[in-house]
Amino acid sequence: MTVDTVRDLDRAAERVPASAMMEALWWLHHRAKNQSVYNLTWRMSCDRPLDRPALAAAWQAVAERHEAMRGSLHQGDGRILLEVADSVELPLQWVDVDDPGDVPADDLLRLIAEEVQERPIALDTAPLARVTAVRVGDRHELLLTIHHAVVDGWGVQRLVGELSEAYATATGGGTLTFDGEPVSLREYVRDAEAARTDGRWAASIDYWRKTLDGAATTTLIADHGRTIGAGGAGAMVRFEVSPEAAEAVTTLSKQYFTTPFVVFLASLQAALALGGNGPDVCTGVATANRMTEREQGLVGYVANLVLARTQVSAEDTFGAVVERTRDTVWGMLAHQTVPFSLVFGALDPEAQLRLRDAIPIILTHLGPIGNGLTLGDVRMRMLRAPNRAARxxxxxxxxxxxxxxxxxxxxxxxxxxxQTPLRLLHDMDTVLAAGGADPGVRLSTLDISSKSGPAHVDHAPAAPTGGPTGTSALPRSAAMDEVRRAWTDVLGTEPAGPDEDFFATGGRSLKVVQLMSAIEEATGVRLDVPRWLTDPTPQRAAEQVAGGLGSGADTTVVEVRGGDGPHVHLIPGAGGSAQDYRALIAALPGHWRVTQSQERGPLPDVPAMAAAFQADLDAADARPDLLVGWSMGGQIAYEMAARLGAAAPPVAVLDATPPLGYEVGEEGDELVHTTFAGLMAAAVGARLDGGPARTSPGDPELAMRALAAQLTAATGERVSSVMLTERWATFRRHTAAVASYVSDADVPAPALVVGADLADYQLEQWAERFSAAPDVLRVDADHHGTLREPAASHIAAAIVRLQERAAAR
Incomplete structure (x- = not known):
C-alpha cells in the first residue's frame, strides 16, 4: 500500500454524511444547466479603496476559522459526504479597470459581478468560496461568493461581520484572533443525520403529509411555454414597496399580532388567488431554521424550504387572509426542521406530481440582511444580486x-x-395598501392587474410551443430543434425556413459567436464556422449538429466560396476565427474561389502548421493561385511558399511580424493579453478605449471573464467568457509559435507586404526574404483594423493587382 493510498483512506475516514439539505443541493447543482445557480454572491459597493493585503489576510483568517469554508462534498457509498480539510488557501482575487472609456462604470461593475457570480464552483474541491475586489476607475466593490450547499444567507452575514472585524485588525497591524470557538459544521450534520434515522422527525413528516394532502403548487401562466428547471436563464428585478403599502405592513403586523413577513405572504397569496388560482393557494417559504443559539452561531447551510397552504376566497377580507396566513405559518414553523427533500420523498407519487420537487414560487424574508455593512472603517452597501440563472x-x-x-x-x-413578475409585485403592493387602509376590504373589490388571469395551478411541466413564424417550414429533427431555439434566442425571431440566411436576418459577427456558443452549450457540438459561413443557414447548422463536424472534418482545408476565377487561400492569424476575413472576402472579386486553412488540432509551431496546411491542400488537389495570411497567418504563408520554392504562388503578408524570433517575458505577457483583447474586440465590433482589465495573476479564466464583461458592456450584447477562454488558450499557443519562428529563406514568388502596426524597418526585413522586391502597402489602421473597412478594400485591390502581374508573367 502506497503512502498516497494511506492518505486517501485517512481522508475518506474523516468524511461524514452530509445533511439532507446539503445532499439535495449537491444533486440540484449537478442537474442544473448553469451550475452557478446556487452560488451566493454578495455584491457590495465600498466608499473608499480597499487595503488588499489586509483584506487577503483577514479573508484567510476568517475562512480558516469555519469548517464550512474548508468543506467539500463528495459522492461515495451511495451518499453525499462532507469532508473538512485541515487548512485551505483562499487567495484574494482582484479585477482592475483603470479607464472604462465610454462605458458607464455602473454597467461594467454589474457585468463583472455577473461574470464572477457565474463562474462555477466545483463541489468536490475546497474551498467553495472566493472573494474578489473590483475597481473600475475610482469605484470600488467587494464580491463575496460562496456555494449555497455549505453556507446560507444567515451564515454569509456572520462571515461578513467577522471579516469586517478581522480587516480592522489587519489594517491596524494587530494580531488576527477571534473570541470563542466556532460552531462545528460536522457536529451539526452528524446530529441532523441522527434525527433522520432515530424517528425524531416522524411526527413532523406526518404533519406535512396531512397538511399537503390534495395540495398543488401555484405558479404564473408562462409568457413562453418552455420547461425550465433549476439553472435556466434568469434575471433579477427590484421593486420598491410604496409608502402606503409599507405603512400597512407595520399596521397590520401590530393589529394581528404577527410579523411583517406574514403580511407579505398574505398579500402574495391573495394576489395569486384573485389572479385565477382559486381558493387553495400553495407557495414555498424559505425559513432560516435557526431555532437554537447553537444554530444561530453556525456558519453553514441550515435554511430550509417549507410549503404555506392557505384557503383564500374572493369574498374574504384581507384581514381574514392575514389571520389565516398567520395561523398557517405558526403551524408550519413548528415543523420546519425536517428538510424539504425528506418531506417530499415521504409523499405519495400523486402528491409529488401535484407539488413538484422544484417549488415554482418561493417567498423569503431577508429582513435587514445586508444593512449597515462595513469592512473595518469602510462603509459598504449591498447591491442587487448579480444572478444570471434562476433557481x-x-x-x-x-x-x-x-x-x-x-x-x-x-x-x-x-x-x-x-413585466410578468413586475405585475405580480405591483399586485402585492396594491393588496397591501388597500388592506392597510381598511383590513375589512373584500378582495373581490380590489382592482389588480392579475384579475385577468396570470395565476394558475400548474400540475405538469409546460410543453414547448412554437414561435410566431416559421416553425412549420422547418424540417422536424432533434438537431433542427436545437438550432431553431439557439437561432431564436440570438436573433429574437425564429427562422422562416431552413435556407434563411443568418446575415440577411440581422446577424453579424458578434451574433455568430453567440449562436455558435448557444448551439455548443445545448448539444456539445462545436460547429465548423468557416464551412457554415459558406451557407449560413439553419439547415447547414443542423447538418453539422446531427453529424458532428460533418464530412471533411479530418482536413484543414475549408471551402469558403466557390468560383471559376483565381483561387486565393487564406491563413488565419493567432487565435483567429473564420470571421476575421469576412470584409476582405467581400471586397475580392465575386468570381474568385476562396478557401481557408482551419487548424483541427493543436499544432506546435509555424513550420508544423505550414506543413499540415500544405499537405491538406495537396491532398485536395487545391493548389492555390495566391497565399494570403494576416498576423501569424502571414508567417505561415511565407513558410508554405518557402517550402514550395520555385512552385510557390504569389504571397500576401498582412501586418505580420518578420520571422526573427523573440522572447515574451513578463512585460510581453501583458502585451500578449492586450493584443488578444484587441483582437477579440475587433471580432465583435467593440472598442476598449481604456485597455483591457488587469486581474490577479495565475487565473486566466478570471481575466477572460473580466474581458467578457468589458466586451458585453461595449457592444450591449452578451459575449461568452467560455468562448474567450478557449480562444485565449489557442492564442497563447499561437503566440509562442510566432515568437519561436526564425527563418531567412529566400522566396522567389511575387509578394505583397502590408503594414499597419509594422515599423518601416520590419517592412524592410520582410523585403529581404523575397527574391524580387515585394509590393509594399501602408494602410491607415491598427493591427486589427487591417481586415476591416476601409483597409480591407485597399488590400483587396492590391491583391488583385498582385495576381494580375503574376498571371501576366
Whole structure:
C-alpha cells in the first residue's frame, strides 16, 4: 500500500454524511444547466479603496476559522459526504479597470459581478468560496461568493461581520484572533443525520403529509411555454414597496399580532388567488431554521424550504387572509426542521406530481440582511444580486431598507418576460395598501392587474410551443430543434425556413459567436464556422449538429466560396476565427474561389502548421493561385511558399511580424493579453478605449471573464467568457509559435507586404526574404483594423493587382 493510498483512506475516514439539505443541493447543482445557480454572491459597493493585503489576510483568517469554508462534498457509498480539510488557501482575487472609456462604470461593475457570480464552483474541491475586489476607475466593490450547499444567507452575514472585524485588525497591524470557538459544521450534520434515522422527525413528516394532502403548487401562466428547471436563464428585478403599502405592513403586523413577513405572504397569496388560482393557494417559504443559539452561531447551510397552504376566497377580507396566513405559518414553523427533500420523498407519487420537487414560487424574508455593512472603517452597501440563472420560476425576497421594504425577484427568463413578475409585485403592493387602509376590504373589490388571469395551478411541466413564424417550414429533427431555439434566442425571431440566411436576418459577427456558443452549450457540438459561413443557414447548422463536424472534418482545408476565377487561400492569424476575413472576402472579386486553412488540432509551431496546411491542400488537389495570411497567418504563408520554392504562388503578408524570433517575458505577457483583447474586440465590433482589465495573476479564466464583461458592456450584447477562454488558450499557443519562428529563406514568388502596426524597418526585413522586391502597402489602421473597412478594400485591390502581374508573367 502506497503512502498516497494511506492518505486517501485517512481522508475518506474523516468524511461524514452530509445533511439532507446539503445532499439535495449537491444533486440540484449537478442537474442544473448553469451550475452557478446556487452560488451566493454578495455584491457590495465600498466608499473608499480597499487595503488588499489586509483584506487577503483577514479573508484567510476568517475562512480558516469555519469548517464550512474548508468543506467539500463528495459522492461515495451511495451518499453525499462532507469532508473538512485541515487548512485551505483562499487567495484574494482582484479585477482592475483603470479607464472604462465610454462605458458607464455602473454597467461594467454589474457585468463583472455577473461574470464572477457565474463562474462555477466545483463541489468536490475546497474551498467553495472566493472573494474578489473590483475597481473600475475610482469605484470600488467587494464580491463575496460562496456555494449555497455549505453556507446560507444567515451564515454569509456572520462571515461578513467577522471579516469586517478581522480587516480592522489587519489594517491596524494587530494580531488576527477571534473570541470563542466556532460552531462545528460536522457536529451539526452528524446530529441532523441522527434525527433522520432515530424517528425524531416522524411526527413532523406526518404533519406535512396531512397538511399537503390534495395540495398543488401555484405558479404564473408562462409568457413562453418552455420547461425550465433549476439553472435556466434568469434575471433579477427590484421593486420598491410604496409608502402606503409599507405603512400597512407595520399596521397590520401590530393589529394581528404577527410579523411583517406574514403580511407579505398574505398579500402574495391573495394576489395569486384573485389572479385565477382559486381558493387553495400553495407557495414555498424559505425559513432560516435557526431555532437554537447553537444554530444561530453556525456558519453553514441550515435554511430550509417549507410549503404555506392557505384557503383564500374572493369574498374574504384581507384581514381574514392575514389571520389565516398567520395561523398557517405558526403551524408550519413548528415543523420546519425536517428538510424539504425528506418531506417530499415521504409523499405519495400523486402528491409529488401535484407539488413538484422544484417549488415554482418561493417567498423569503431577508429582513435587514445586508444593512449597515462595513469592512473595518469602510462603509459598504449591498447591491442587487448579480444572478444570471434562476433557481425556480419566481423567487421573491423581502428586504427591510431604511424604514421601508424592497422586493427582489429572481425569475426564469425562459418562462417570463420582465413585466410578468413586475405585475405580480405591483399586485402585492396594491393588496397591501388597500388592506392597510381598511383590513375589512373584500378582495373581490380590489382592482389588480392579475384579475385577468396570470395565476394558475400548474400540475405538469409546460410543453414547448412554437414561435410566431416559421416553425412549420422547418424540417422536424432533434438537431433542427436545437438550432431553431439557439437561432431564436440570438436573433429574437425564429427562422422562416431552413435556407434563411443568418446575415440577411440581422446577424453579424458578434451574433455568430453567440449562436455558435448557444448551439455548443445545448448539444456539445462545436460547429465548423468557416464551412457554415459558406451557407449560413439553419439547415447547414443542423447538418453539422446531427453529424458532428460533418464530412471533411479530418482536413484543414475549408471551402469558403466557390468560383471559376483565381483561387486565393487564406491563413488565419493567432487565435483567429473564420470571421476575421469576412470584409476582405467581400471586397475580392465575386468570381474568385476562396478557401481557408482551419487548424483541427493543436499544432506546435509555424513550420508544423505550414506543413499540415500544405499537405491538406495537396491532398485536395487545391493548389492555390495566391497565399494570403494576416498576423501569424502571414508567417505561415511565407513558410508554405518557402517550402514550395520555385512552385510557390504569389504571397500576401498582412501586418505580420518578420520571422526573427523573440522572447515574451513578463512585460510581453501583458502585451500578449492586450493584443488578444484587441483582437477579440475587433471580432465583435467593440472598442476598449481604456485597455483591457488587469486581474490577479495565475487565473486566466478570471481575466477572460473580466474581458467578457468589458466586451458585453461595449457592444450591449452578451459575449461568452467560455468562448474567450478557449480562444485565449489557442492564442497563447499561437503566440509562442510566432515568437519561436526564425527563418531567412529566400522566396522567389511575387509578394505583397502590408503594414499597419509594422515599423518601416520590419517592412524592410520582410523585403529581404523575397527574391524580387515585394509590393509594399501602408494602410491607415491598427493591427486589427487591417481586415476591416476601409483597409480591407485597399488590400483587396492590391491583391488583385498582385495576381494580375503574376498571371501576366
Amino acid at each position: 425556480t420560476d419566481l423567487g421573491i425576497g423581502v428586504l427591510d431598507v431604511d424604514g421601508g421594504y424592497l422586493l427582489d425577484c429572481e425569475y426564469a427568463t425562459g418562462r417570463y418576460d420582465r
